[in-house]
Amino acid sequence: MKSYPKLVVLLIAVTLVTATSFAQSDYCPKQKPLDLKEAVGEWKGSFTYNGDLKKVTFYIAEEDGKLLSEVSIPGMSAKKLTAFTKICCGSEIKIEVVVDNKKFDFCGKPKEGKMAGRLVSRDVKDNSSKEVFTVKRV
Known part of the structure; x- marks a missing residue:
C-alpha cells in the first residue's frame, strides 16, 4: 500500500515532463537549413554605424x-575586402570583415532576395556597438 502513492507521484511527474517537452517543441521549432543558393549573389543595402547610414555591398559565392564573400563599404574602404563567412544556427549567415582596425560582424538570414539582421562592430580596445543592416539581392 505504501508504494501506491509513490507510483501516483511518479506518474504525475512523468506526465508533466512529457507535456513540457511537447510544449517546448511547438514553441521553438527546428530551423530549416540554409539553402546556399538563397545566399549566393550580389547584395546591396545599408547599415547604421555611429548614427550614420552607410552603404554596403556583399558579394557572396x-x-x-x-x-565565400567580399564586402565593399564606400567611404570606409576603397576596395572590396575579403570576409570570413560562415553559417550560424543552420539558417543565418555571419560575415566578418575588418576595416581600419574595426571588426564588423554582419549576421542575417537571406529570404526571398532580402536579408536583414544585426551588426556588431568592435574596435581594437574591444569597445562594441550593436546596429542593424538591410540588403537586397541585385
Missing part, C-alpha cells in the same frame, strides 16, 4: 559547399 559558393564553392565546394562553403560560402
Whole structure:
C-alpha cells in the first residue's frame, strides 16, 4: 500500500515532463537549413554605424559547399575586402570583415532576395556597438 502513492507521484511527474517537452517543441521549432543558393549573389543595402547610414555591398559565392564573400563599404574602404563567412544556427549567415582596425560582424538570414539582421562592430580596445543592416539581392 505504501508504494501506491509513490507510483501516483511518479506518474504525475512523468506526465508533466512529457507535456513540457511537447510544449517546448511547438514553441521553438527546428530551423530549416540554409539553402546556399538563397545566399549566393550580389547584395546591396545599408547599415547604421555611429548614427550614420552607410552603404554596403556583399558579394557572396559558393564553392565546394562553403560560402565565400567580399564586402565593399564606400567611404570606409576603397576596395572590396575579403570576409570570413560562415553559417550560424543552420539558417543565418555571419560575415566578418575588418576595416581600419574595426571588426564588423554582419549576421542575417537571406529570404526571398532580402536579408536583414544585426551588426556588431568592435574596435581594437574591444569597445562594441550593436546596429542593424538591410540588403537586397541585385
